[in-house]
Amino acid sequence: MIIFMYNAIGILGDFFVLAAYFLLQFRKLKAESITYSLLNLIGALFILFSLCFAWNLPAAIVESAWALLSLYGLFQAVRSYYHQKGNTTHG
Secondary structure (H helix, E strand, C coil): CHHHHHHHHHHHHHHHHHHHHHHHHCCCCCCCCHHHHHHHHHHHHHHHHHHCCCCCHHHHHHHHHHHHHHHHHHHHHHHHHHHHHHHHHHC
């Protein structure tokens, strides 16, 4: 049962990353959006979790970088959101 669970979580992570890319390509999301970064971050973390049970160093390196870059993008998107919100509230 545990083999199925970690594979299912990894596949769900794949879905999140691919959904983010699909939505970006079809211009349903912007690369600067919170949703885009969050989908990528969750996807990368789910894939990393699955790699704990079926180790693959090259994949772990890529997913770690993907998670860190997504976290940075999420930070930037949230900061931009609150900056814009602050300007419209006080302006």
